[in-house]
Amino acid sequence: MKKIIVLFAVLLIAVIVFIERSNNSAEGMNDLMLENIEALAGNEGSSSIHCMGNGCVVCPIGNVKVYMYFEAYSLK
Numbered sequence: 001m002k003k004i005i006v007l008f009a010v011l012l013i014a015v016i017v018f019i020e021r022s023n024n025s026a027e028g029m030n031d032l033m034l035e036n037i038e039a040l041a042g043n044e045g046s047s048s049i050h051c052m053g054n055g056c057v058v059c060p061i062g063n064v065k066v067y068m069y070f071e072a073y074s075l076k
Helices: 002-027 031-040
Strands: 048-058 065-072
Touching: none
Parallel strands: none
Antiparallel strands: 048 065
16 A cells, blocks of 8 residues: 555656646747847947056956946947
8 A cells, every 4th residue: 555655656746747847848938038138148249348547446358457447338
């Protein structure tokens, strides 16, 4: 009797795991999510960063310490 209960519990857990994985993979990414990812990654390679002076702030270009840096943003 114990073996049947253990076998039933293992089978039940396997079915629950299978159903949960199939639900998660069916959701996928919709078009809005993909557009948001593309918008966030849009200008990663071509930014215009300007570093000025000597100070304690690390400039993203060359990792040198500068007084300040700024980056021009675009609303394309």
